[in-house]
Amino acid sequence: MNNNNIEPEIKLEIKEEKPVLSIIAPVHNEEAGLAQLYQRVKQVLDGIGEPWELVLVNDGSRDRSEEVIAKLHRQDPRVKGLSLSRNFGFQVAVTAGLNHVLGQAVILIDADLQDPPEVIVQMVEKWREGYDVVYGVRASREGETWFKKATASLFYRLIRQITSVNIPVDTGDFRLMDRRVVDAIRQMPERHRFLRGMVSWVGFKQVGVTYSRQPRFAGQSKFTLAKMVRFAMDAVTGFSYFPLQLASWLGFGIAALSGLSIIGVVFLRLFGKTRPLLGQATTLVSVLFLGGIQLICLGIVGEYLGRIYDEVKGRPLYLVKQAWGYEKVDNATANSTSGKE
């Protein structure tokens, strides 16, 4: 079957086997690329020769992605589908996949074919050598704007500076994880998820393979600037107290400065020839300056507080509306360890 057209009448005869390799692809309005994704994944994984499954998680698509997933499942039962009740975002969609896969090694891949499935062969080789996490390092990014590349590069470096976990630079979510890493991630019920950080936090033996990131096969990027800013905030707040400590450092700094100024002012008042300049403007500027700093610090505390509130509410992380290839679905809640026995 090397043609790229999907014929709904053809149903492949696949013998039922427990998959060793599981591929998870989150799908948000990707109808145009899914058939191609299936073909490429199938070709690569049939080449590897282990039983596999491809789990497509529909993250509230408004196009016909759901129909395409259903059709692919009817045609090849190794394709499984989960449809979330609305758009929950990339990180949560992947989590839904992680909670359902059966394989011994799990590979996350974008549905838009920006991460070439052919790299999976190298990842599996490394896994067989004994690595628990094999992440894809982007040697180059094709077909992306300079703005995206610049902000991405800045983001990776900033995160590295201020977080306590060692997150490799220029890696996305394209990666292979061993079953024990997946089980560890499933015990981390946090709401505002930053999977790359979580995977680094888990530890075990990790290694990178380089690849060149391709242009999108079809459609366009779903990540707006606002979404990227949210994502960066989740990454920072999830893995660092640095912004909270910033308030103390600023406080110490400003207190020290004003201490020195007081001494200076008193000195000038007593011994200076001219009187210290203390007009209205000086007072106004310093009051506004301090007010600004206080509001920023309050905002930072608010960011953490809001996230704590979300955790405390303990709502399900996502809701599954429909599933293909599953009899039972798992709507992960904060205080269950995601369906683990």
Ligand code: UDP
């Ligand atoms: N995606 C998703 N939910 C979203 C946004 C994106 O599941 O809310 C999926 C999307 O379908 C794709 C992957 O996440 O498979 C990466 O998204 P995209 O290509 O838009 O991101 P980029 O490659 O530009 O970082």
Ligand code: MG
């Ligand atoms: Mg993409």
